[in-house]
Amino acid sequence: MKLLIKYGRLIDPTTKTDEEFDILITDGKIAKIDKNIKKDDAQLINAKDCIVVPGLVDMHVHFREPGREDVETIIGGSRVAAKSGYTSVCTMPNTNPVIDNQALVRYIKKQAESGPINVYPVAAITKGSMGEELTEMGELVEGGAIAFSDDGKPVMNSTTMRRALEYSRMFNVPIITHAEDITLSGGGIMNEGNNSIFLGLKGIPREAEEIMIARDVLLTRLTKGRLHVAHVSSRGSLDIIAMAKRNTIQVTCETAPHYFSLTDDAIAEHLSMAKMNPPLRTEEDRKAIIEGLRNGLIEVIATDHAPHLPNEKMQEIAFAPFGIIGLETAVPLIITVLIKENGFSFIQAFEKVTTNPCKILGIDRGYIKEGAVADITVINPDKKIIVSEDFIISRCKNTPFMGRELFGMVEYTICNGEIVYPFS
Amino acid sequence: MSGLQRKDLLDIQSLTTEEILLICNSAKYFKSLFTRSIKTVPVLRGKTVCLLFYEPSTRTRISFELAAKRLSADLINIAVQTSSVVKGESLIDTVHTLEAYKADFIVMRHAASLAPHFLSRNIKSSVINAGDGNHAHPTQALLDVYSLMEIVGNIKGLHIGIVGDILHSRVARSDIEIFKRLGAKVSLIGPPTLVPDEFRMYGVDIYYEFDEILPKLDVINMLRIQRERQQGSFFPSIREYHKRFALTNERLKRCKKDVIVMHPGPINRGIEIDDEVADSSHSIINEQVTNGVAVRMAIFYLLAGGTPLDEKEVE
Numbered sequence: 001m002k003l004l005i006k007y008g009r010l011i012d013p014t015t016k017t018d019e020e021f022d023i024l025i026t027d028g029k030i031a032k033i034d035k036n037i038k039k040d041d042a043q044l045i046n047a048k049d050c051i052v053v054p055g056l057v058d059m060h061v062h063f064r065e066p067g068r069e070d071v072e073t074i075i076g077g078s079r080v081a082a083k084s085g086y087t088s089v090c091t092m093p094n095t096n097p098v099i100d101n102q103a104l105v106r107y108i109k110k111q112a113e114s115g116p117i118n119v120y121p122v123a124a125i126t127k128g129s130m131g132e133e134l135t136e137m138g139e140l141v142e143g144g145a146i147a148f149s150d151d152g153k154p155v156m157n158s159t160t161m162r163r164a165l166e167y168s169r170m171f172n173v174p175i176i177t178h179a180e181d182i183t184l185s186g187g188g189i190m191n192e193g194n195n196s197i198f199l200g201l202k203g204i205p206r207e208a209e210e211i212m213i214a215r216d217v218l219l220t221r222l223t224k225g226r227l228h229v230a231h232v233s234s235r236g237s238l239d240i241i242a243m244a245k246r247n248t249i250q251v252t253c254e255t256a257p258h259y260f261s262l263t264d265d266a267i268a269e270h271l272s273m274a275k276m277n278p279p280l281r282t283e284e285d286r287k288a289i290i291e292g293l294r295n296g297l298i299e300v301i302a303t304d305h306a307p308h309l310p311n312e313k314m315q316e317i318a319f320a321p322f323g324i325i326g327l328e329t330a331v332p333l334i335i336t337v338l339i340k341e342n343g344f345s346f347i348q349a350f351e352k353v354t355t356n357p358c359k360i361l362g363i364d365r366g367y368i369k370e371g372a373v374a375d376i377t378v379i380n381p382d383k384k385i386i387v388s389e390d391f392i393i394s395r396c397k398n399t400p401f402m403g404r405e406l407f408g409m410v411e412y413t414i415c416n417g418e419i420v421y422p423f424s
Numbered sequence: 425m426s427g428l429q430r431k432d433l434l435d436i437q438s439l440t441t442e443e444i445l446l447i448c449n450s451a452k453y454f455k456s457l458f459t460r461s462i463k464t465v466p467v468l469r470g471k472t473v474c475l476l477f478y479e480p481s482t483r484t485r486i487s488f489e490l491a492a493k494r495l496s497a498d499l500i501n502i503a504v505q506t507s508s509v510v511k512g513e514s515l516i517d518t519v520h521t522l523e524a525y526k527a528d529f530i531v532m533r534h535a536a537s538l539a540p541h542f543l544s545r546n547i548k549s550s551v552i553n554a555g556d557g558n559h560a561h562p563t564q565a566l567l568d569v570y571s572l573m574e575i576v577g578n579i580k581g582l583h584i585g586i587v588g589d590i591l592h593s594r595v596a597r598s599d600i601e602i603f604k605r606l607g608a609k610v611s612l613i614g615p616p617t618l619v620p621d622e623f624r625m626y627g628v629d630i631y632y633e634f635d636e637i638l639p640k641l642d643v644i645n646m647l648r649i650q651r652e653r654q655q656g657s658f659f660p661s662i663r664e665y666h667k668r669f670a671l672t673n674e675r676l677k678r679c680k681k682d683v684i685v686m687h688p689g690p691i692n693r694g695i696e697i698d699d700e701v702a703d704s705s706h707s708i709i710n711e712q713v714t715n716g717v718a719v720r721m722a723i724f725y726l727l728a729g730g731t732p733l734d735e736k737e738v739e
Contacts, residue, residue: 197620200537200559311514316515318536318537
């Protein structure tokens with residue numbers, strides 16, 4: 001099958017391309033990038049008014065399989081991702097059972113085979129993510145694990161974390177830290193500050209996140225391991241990461257769209273729909289996150305897509321689980337908040353969801369060159385969308401952005417040379 | 425203006441100053457009924473009031489119950505044992521049950537902050553917050569203001585001290601808001617663990633030394649201190665807490681001569697307040713209880729669309 005993407009503005013952060021080009025795809029690969037390529041027998045994709053970017057990569061999603069297939073599945077989540085412009089995702093291992101042995105890693109890869117996009121499993125750092133014994137990391141990497149994380153929980157024991165960073169050096173994969181000192185955050189519901197005091201909700205101080213990042217950065221210095229910090233939400237965290245980078249400690253980090261789009265003011269209005277961990281912080285933090293993205297301190301935007309069933313979220317905020325869905329609102333928020341409101345260039349914004357995560361994870365995708373795998377997303381950045389029950393195709397609608405009007409419509413998602421969205 | 429132009433009474437923040445004064449004025453009328461031999465009026469006849477208490481409570485529940493009965497309402501009393509771990513029916517399902525009963529008013533007490541706000545968005549009935557977590561206890565704040573106005577007329581310029589576990593107190597939050605709104609000066613007294621700096625956003629002063637501010641206070645509102653807080657390391661011992669923050673007989677002697685002592689109850693005698701103080705002529709603790717019924721009657725009346733009561737009706 002041949003595809004020809006015409007009239008689009010090619011944005012490739014890897015080659016720093018920002019120019020109108022046509023792209024011809026044959027046999028799953030990018031055959032030609034040029035001006036005015038003739039259509040011949042290829043299927044035409046009209047990308048007029050659109051940007052054409054490498055297929056997006058989300059290195060932090062929860063697809064709930066195995067264990068909670070009633071909430072989301074690998075195939076179902078992959079469809080949501082395809083609709084959202086993503087061609088590769090990394091699934092977090094905090095399922096039931098936790099992804100802590102090779103058979104489970106293989107299971108996820110097997111399930112994803114019939115799905116529309118590439119799924120890269122992240123495996124647990126410790127058995128059952130209990131924070132005690134290391135998983136068989138060698139076996140897991142051989143089975144296809146792309147990184148390690150006990151996401152959802154921190155590795156509280158510093159020696160265990162030290163060993164994980166040390167041992168994993170053999171495989172050159174990152175340890176992704178869920179940075180939270182649970183002895184400080186325990187029982188908290190939202191960011192600690194004026195809003196938590198006003199609403200009488202138990203707060204989670206920023207320091208619960210920052211203390212753990214500081215510890216993990218220092219353990220990375222000690223071990224010369226590779227650390228990736230998940231879902232950075234606070235200004236202080238960025239200060240610590242900047243310090244680490246100045247000292248050439250191998251650390252990278254990600255934030256999520258909600259941390260650059262919302263503050264804890266959202267809790268009073270959206271209640272449990274704005275409850276996630278780490279929690280939404282303040283305007284000062286939100287601004288720092290945007291600046292961190294602008295100056296490159298934050299390499300990656302990952303969604304932390306966390307579906308929960310309506311009845312799980314329709315509870316008192318204290319009882320409702322943490323987490324919001326993020327895939328379908330990611331591109332609209334990147335375009336609306338970063339590009340339109342904060343003047344990011346397309347290259348600056350989209351390297352966080354293409355080039356950078358691929359580099360960190362060692363995935364040979366995320367760029368548009370002749371001969372490369374044809375993972376490509378076509379987005380109309382000026383088309384308005386309204387986040388509604390219909391717009392969200394995920395069964396779970398747990399998002400604080402419901403009702404919001406945003407810019408940025410994903411028109412086509414092409415994965416391995418096939419159109420995976422719009423769905424055929 | 426007629427009644428309260430709102431469905432729910434959830435917190436002080438959402439009330440206008442006019443509405444606060446309207447409630448207090450109407451409470452005056454309902455209190456005047458208490459000296460009659462027949463204390464009921466047919467204001468809520470045919471209406472159904474549901475008391476939905478997810479947390480044990482004696483005085484607030486009885487106060488609402490009595491208020492509803494004196495207004496001739498039909499009453500459903502639901503007490504639910506709940507915790508975040510072991511739960512029965514979800515709140516949203518309970519709500520649907522109550523809708524099926526056609527309850528006109530739901531009075532809810534809940535250990536989780538913002539639970540009544542969540543409830544009110546999902547039900548047509550009027551929701552009255554009888555205390556949610558650490559967040560708000562608006563009817564207590566209204567009865568506190570009413571009780572003070574009964575004695576001093578106008579709250580403006582009054583210096584009110586609130587003493588104790590401010591952090592975990594819904595009464596403190598609602599009191600601070602209502603006192604500040606009506607022009608009082610508010611000081612918070614307690615250890616920094618229980619009086620975080622964030623409270624300054626309300627425009628209050630914070631004191632860690634009770635004795636320093638004691639002689640300047642016109643009103644002292646003592647909060648109940650819970651022994652469990654000691655386990656959370658909020659203070660090292662009841663003994664040390666008592667020494668620094670209890671309203672003792674000895675401290676009372678150093679207060680203004682006409683100081684007013686309040687307490688939302690239930691009191692811990694000998695812990696945050698000494699026997700003699702609680703029973704002294706300065707204490708309006710029992711009057712607060714009586715006024716609670718009148719204020720809650722006024723709230724039901726006004727939420728049901730009742731018009732402001734004429735001064736003559738008070739006589």
